[in-house]
Amino acid sequence: MRYELRCRECHKSWGNVPKSVCEECFSPLEVFFDYESVRAEFTREKIAQGPPNIWRYSALLPLPENHEPTLPVGFTPLIKSAQLGRNIGSKNLFIKNDAVCTPTLSFKDRVVATALANARAFGFDTVSCSSTGNLANATAAQAARNGFKCWIFIPADLEQAKIIGTQVFGAKLVRVSGSYDQVNRLCSQIADDHNWGFVNVNLRPY
Numbered sequence: 001m002r003y004e005l006r007c008r009e010c011h012k013s014w015g016n017v018p019k020s021v022c023e024e025c026f027s028p029l030e031v032f033f034d035y036e037s038v039r040a041e042f043t044r045e046k047i048a049q050g051p052p053n054i055w056r057y058s059a060l061l062p063l064p065e066n067h068e069p070t071l072p073v074g075f076t077p078l079i080k081s082a083q084l085g086r087n088i089g090s091k092n093l094f095i096k097n098d099a100v101c102t103p104t105l106s107f108k109d110r111v112v113a114t115a116l117a118n119a120r121a122f123g124f125d126t127v128s129c130s131s132t133g134n135l136a137n138a139t140a141a142q143a144a145r146n147g148f149k150c151w152i153f154i155p156a157d158l159e160q161a162k163i164i165g166t167q168v169f170g171a172k173l174v175r176v177s178g179s180y181d182q183v184n185r186l187c188s189q190i191a192d193d194h195n196w197g198f199v200n201v202n203l204r205p206y
């Protein structure tokens with residue numbers, strides 16, 4: 001196995017399952033790689049030969065066997081910032097412009113891309129998340145692209161502009177009267193009841 005979930009605290013191995021918390025000690029689970037098996041694939045030459053997006057780093061991403069990417073996510077430009085660099089005493093300051101990331105113009109597009117790859121491998125037909133904006137947009141867009149049903153849970157007072165960025169992708173949107181923490185807790189309970197992949201609950205390590 002190239003990667004698997006392990007507990008950050010007690011180091012128990014869990015294999016690859018939709019789970020984010022260790023049932024032994026309630027600590028977060030994280031993806032651990034078998035670096036020895038990755039080493040041969042992860043070379044400077046192979047990265048350079050890869051496509052201009054995150055998939056060139058596939059050897060070090062938690063992606064199931066035979067994963068076929070459907071969107072050119074990531075590889076946003078580094079822009080030299082001479083002015084700001086002078087202010088903080090740096091001659092080579094670059095700022096990464098994730099505001100041009102495909103498909104929804106935020107860094108959340110990256111994490112959703114790998115989470116949904118695993119949602120597919122686990123056999124989920126519905127993906128979901130709680131969000132106050134960017135994660136909702138990224139999940140809704142990539143669910144549409146990859147043929148998942150999608151449910152998004154948001155606090156009821158979220159601004160209209162952020163809601164539209166999710167609705168255009170056809171996701172079912174549920175406004176919950178409560179804080180983001182309450183929305184999040186509700187999602188943990190729904191994830192226990194329904195066989196859905198929540199990108200920030202049971203798919204979170206991925």
Ligand SMILES: [Zn+2]
Pocket residue numbers: 007008009010011012022023024025026027
């Ligand atoms: Zn543990």
